[in-house]
Amino acid sequence: MAEHVGRSKKTLDGIHARWIARRHRNTDDLTYRDEWYDEQCGGCRFWFPLAGEMGSDYGACANGDSPFDGRVMFEHDGCAAFEEADEWVTPESM
Numbered sequence: 001m002a003e004h005v006g007r008s009k010k011t012l013d014g015i016h017a018r019w020i021a022r023r024h025r026n027t028d029d030l031t032y033r034d035e036w037y038d039e040q041c042g043g044c045r046f047w048f049p050l051a052g053e054m055g056s057d058y059g060a061c062a063n064g065d066s067p068f069d070g071r072v073m074f075e076h077d078g079c080a081a082f083e084e085a086d087e088w089v090t091p092e093s094m
Helices: 009-020 034-038
Strands: 047-049 058-061 072-074
Antiparallel strands (some): 047 058, 058 072
């Protein structure tokens, strides 16, 4: 029986590399807008962080008005359907 992928640092690093490449809003992009810094997924009221080590960077979008509803997103990504939460949610605070 194979070890779960969540227990392998090398595998988690590979997952992070794949997922980070799929960002909707890349801060390195010349078209990135300054106001987007305040509209990141991790600060949205529809953000559900993943459990475990990946939960510090990734979570699921649960906003039915977002094109990313039901998708795993990077906490510093974002979209136009952002709605500010009263706090930045972490796996430990859920």
